[in-house]
Structures are given as structure tokens and as C-alpha cells.
Amino acid sequence: MQEEKKSLVESGLKKLVSDVDKSFLRKMEEKMYLCSAKCCESRDSSYEEVRSCVDRCSAPVMNAQNTVRGELEYFQIRLQRCVNQCHDDIQHKMSATPDAEEVERATKLFDSCAAKCFDDHVSLLPGLLQKISQKVQGKVT
Structure with missing residues (x-):
């Protein structure tokens, strides 16, 4: 049962990351690449100037990715x-020297408790998506 619950959390996280990517990150990356390409257009700019320009173009995406990762x-x-x-x-x-029955009972209690953790955290995913979206949206501009 624990593996099923764990799988639910993992699939929920994958969906969350996909939603953030499609809603925000891809557009930001598109702007970053277009901006970076413009940095490279000038043949008069020094290497340092081009690198600095590319870094400025990359900063919003890097900040957004760091926010998501965090x-x-x-x-x-x-x-x-x-x-x-x-x-x-x-x-x-548990006692210091548990017998097989006590171990089995403890295992069931642990599985039940861990399953509740997974369920509780799956229910937090919509709020997490909203929080990440708000933070990343603030970095889009």
C-alpha cells in the first residue's frame, strides 16, 4: 500500500512540474534564448560583454528554476x-525485544501512519502549485 501512496505523490509532483513548465518556464526560456541570441548579434562586443548580456538574459529563468527546485x-x-x-x-x-506479533503490529501501524503522510501531502499539491506559480509569475517580468 505504501508503494501505491508513494507513486501517487510522485505522479502528482510530475504533473505539478509539468504544469509549471508549460505555464511559465517554457515561455521564460523562449525569451531567454531570443535575448541571448541578440547578445551574440553584435560583432563589436567583447567576450565579457556578450557573456554578461547572456547572463542577464538567463537570470530570470535561473531564479524561477531555483524557486521551483527549492x-x-x-x-x-x-x-x-x-x-x-x-x-x-x-x-x-515497541519493547526492547519485540516478538513476531509485536513486529507485525508495529509494521501495520507504521504503514498506516506513512500512508496518511502520503495522503496528506498529496492534498497539499494544489496549494504548492499555486504557491510556486505565484512566485514564478513574479519572476516572469
């Missing part, structure tokens, strides 16, 4: 903390 990393850290808390809670409840 939000996704934070989401994954939060999910991992939730699963780790499940593990810690189960470990705390």
Missing part, C-alpha cells in the same frame, strides 16, 4: 519528516 525540496523534506516521525513513534512504542 519548493519541491521543501515539500519532500516535509514528507520525509512525517514518515520519520511515524518511524520514531512506532520505535518508541
Whole structure:
């Protein structure tokens, strides 16, 4: 069951990244490439001037990508903390020398707790998409 829940989170994240890419990043990248191409048109510019121009063209895309990456990393850290808390809670409840029945019971409790973490985090994805979109939109201009 845990693998199914994990797969749900992964597919939700893939969809989120695809939505952000199609809605914002591709247009930003198009502008970046067109801007960078213009930087290279001048045969009178020095190497440093061209590099500086290209860097200026790239900055909005790099900032947007860093924003997306940072939000996704934070989401994954939060999910991992939730699963780790499940593990810690189960470990705390187990005896020093658990028998097979106690291990089986603990495994079921852990699976249930971890499944709740995955479900809770899947429900956070629409809000995460909105947050990323707002942050990236601010970098489009």
C-alpha cells in the first residue's frame, strides 16, 4: 500500500512540474534564448560583454528554476519528516525485544501512519502549485 501512496505523490509532483513548465518556464526560456541570441548579434562586443548580456538574459529563468527546485525540496523534506516521525513513534512504542506479533503490529501501524503522510501531502499539491506559480509569475517580468 505504501508503494501505491508513494507513486501517487510522485505522479502528482510530475504533473505539478509539468504544469509549471508549460505555464511559465517554457515561455521564460523562449525569451531567454531570443535575448541571448541578440547578445551574440553584435560583432563589436567583447567576450565579457556578450557573456554578461547572456547572463542577464538567463537570470530570470535561473531564479524561477531555483524557486521551483527549492519548493519541491521543501515539500519532500516535509514528507520525509512525517514518515520519520511515524518511524520514531512506532520505535518508541515497541519493547526492547519485540516478538513476531509485536513486529507485525508495529509494521501495520507504521504503514498506516506513512500512508496518511502520503495522503496528506498529496492534498497539499494544489496549494504548492499555486504557491510556486505565484512566485514564478513574479519572476516572469
